[in-house]
Amino acid sequence: MPAIDTESAPDTAFRPSAAWVFRSFPRIISFGFGSGLIRPAPGTWGTLLGWLLWVLLIARLPDSYIAATLLAGFALGCWTCQRVGREMGRADDGGMVWDEVIAFWLVLWLTPDSFVAQLLAFAVFRFFDIVKPPPISFFDRHFKNGFGVMWDDIVAAAYSLLVIAILVRLEVFP
Secondary structure, eight states, rough: OOOOOOOOOOTOOOOOOOOHTTTTTHHHHHHGGGGGSSOOHHHHHHHHHHHHHHIITTTSSHHHHHHHHHHHHHHHHHHHHHHHHHHOTTOOOOOOOOOHHHHHHHHTTTTTTSSSHHHHHHHHHHHHHOOOOHHHHHHHHHOOSSSHHHHHHHHHHHHHHHHHHHHHHTTTTO
């Protein structure tokens, strides 16, 4: 296993720079190709990146490929976020947004394929990711590793999908 770059002494005041992020593959992934560096609201920027990547790369894939992509992306996120969190000395830095990307892909996969539905799904997902109602808040507080970084957003995605399913059932979408 290669040595972890601790050149920038991580502490509570450490704010990663683009140069730091783009120096290693796990950082690039965890920080959503740099979208996690955008302030304010890096999680929102990461979710927007997820939406863009969905439209450009993922949405046209067969369902079996999407499922495989989600599983691989989740596993990759567990590894990269664990590693980068350890480097930073913070298990879940706000700039690590790969969890938003993968969780929002799950939401988009099961959301009606219209701009209005996807926009609403975006708003609903951001709401649950920010507010963190139970058990999301439990997982966020107690799972302090790469899996925990990824898992609380998957639960936020599940909440979002429940709301979307209700709206579909109520025939809100055209």
